Amino acid sequence: MRRIGMLTSGGDCQALNAAMRGVAKACFNCLDEVEIYGFLDGYRGLIYGNFKMLNSRDFSGILTKGGTILGSSRTPFKTIQDPDENGLDKVEEMKQNYYKLKLDCMVILGGNGTHKTANLLREQGLNIITLPKTIDNDLYGTDMTFGFQSAVDIATSAIDCIHTTAASHGRVFIIEVMGHKVGWLTLNAGMAGGADIILIPEIPYDIDKIVEAINQRNKFGSRFTILAVAEGAISKEDAKLSKKDLKEKMKKNPHPSVSYEIAAQILEKTGQEVRVTVPGHTQRGGSPCPYDRVLASRLGTEAAKLIMNEEYGYMVGIKNREIVKVPLAEVAGKLKMVAPDASIVEEAKMLGISFGD
Ligand code: F6P
Numbered sequence: 001m002r003r004i005g006m007l008t009s010g011g012d013c014q015a016l017n018a019a020m021r022g023v024a025k026a027c028f029n030c031l032d033e034v035e036i037y038g039f040l041d042g043y044r045g046l047i048y049g050n051f052k053m054l055n056s057r058d059f060s061g062i063l064t065k066g067g068t069i070l071g072s073s074r075t076p077f078k079t080i081q082d083p084d085e086n087g088l089d090k091v092e093e094m095k096q097n098y099y100k101l102k103l104d105c106m107v108i109l110g111g112n113g114t115h116k117t118a119n120l121l122r123e124q125g126l127n128i129i130t131l132p133k134t135i136d137n138d139l140y141g142t143d144m145t146f147g148f149q150s151a152v153d154i155a156t157s158a159i160d161c162i163h164t165t166a167a168s169h170g171r172v173f174i175i176e177v178m179g180h181k182v183g184w185l186t187l188n189a190g191m192a193g194g195a196d197i198i199l200i201p202e203i204p205y206d207i208d209k210i211v212e213a214i215n216q217r218n219k220f221g222s223r224f225t226i227l228a229v230a231e232g233a234i235s236k237e238d239a240k241l242s243k244k245d246l247k248e249k250m251k252k253n254p255h256p257s258v259s260y261e262i263a264a265q266i267l268e269k270t271g272q273e274v275r276v277t278v279p280g281h282t283q284r285g286g287s288p289c290p291y292d293r294v295l296a297s298r299l300g301t302e303a304a305k306l307i308m309n310e311e312y313g314y315m316v317g318i319k320n321r322e323i324v325k326v327p328l329a330e331v332a333g334k335l336k337m338v339a340p341d342a343s344i345v346e347e348a349k350m351l352g353i354s355f356g357d
Helices: 016-030 043-047 090-100 112-123 148-169 184-192 207-219 243-252 258-270 280-284 290-308 343-350
Strands: 002-008 034-039 051-054 105-110 128-132 172-177 197-199 225-230 274-277 314-319 322-327
Touching: 002 016, 002 043, 016 034, 016 105, 016 290, 034 043, 043 090, 090 112, 105 112, 105 290, 112 128, 128 290, 148 172, 148 184, 148 225, 148 280, 148 290, 172 184, 172 258, 184 197, 184 225, 184 343, 197 207, 207 225, 207 258, 225 258, 258 274, 290 314, 290 322
Parallel strands: 002 034, 002 105, 105 128, 128 314, 172 225, 172 274, 197 225
Antiparallel strands: 034 051, 314 322
């Protein structure tokens, strides 16, 4: 008998269900006896013992379904070792619930924060296997996270739609793309959507270079300019500030996000009409694209293989198209960022795309 716990934590994304289905199907097909316990709403379910037993029917028909059948929540790693509002030791509660159910392991699906807590639980002696989910694609140790390609598709369609209206009206348009502190999503959607200017956190921008790129387009007779701006994009000036000073400056910033700030600066410097579109959480929603369905299914079945072999303490990822296991201790706490000198950046620049640098 193998007793497996499962949870999805942090911001959701496409293909979470496909990944859990992959784990479950492979376990039900390849092991004689399996019990799967799904903890609800992320680590919260494990802390407060909120779970349900799942059978093979629960995993049927969910390959194409967005969201997560278990629900998710954010349980920040920063405060995971602090007592909750009733004085409960959250880490101890998670351990006790794991032992009470006599679990052989926990399969945890999540992004960066989730991996830090997963690694802490591993250090505390629990058997942990993780799967890399996030539309940001910022997890160290894997070339790709599931959810990312689906989000690229959605952000690209947003840029495609803006293109036609931008052309009709001869305006400057900014599409703000998610991605937290990294630019993978913006870079890929921006290139796929034919953006003229791409701004990512890893390459701080200079507003005058952005204006220069817009003016250059006007000079060559282009009636419009499309900017794909990462929600984490930062100016050269702000990038020089300490974390504390930047926080203070942001408090006084009247703009709801970096895109609106850039829009106001472009209007001021060029007199051109600027519109901002924020697709926001639509980028995390809906059905996973075929690539993510396959990736999540592969990662899930490989996680099942680790369970069968009783190999714990790994994240299952993908490297050079092959599924690999990476020690959790190596993954936790590290961000995978776009290198400013990466070939994809150079290629984008050769296409004439400005990064505002
Ligand atoms: O990490 C995934 C992500 O969608 C980021 O791209 C974004 O910054 C963040 O989550 C949004 O978080 P929330 O759903 O808590 O607003």
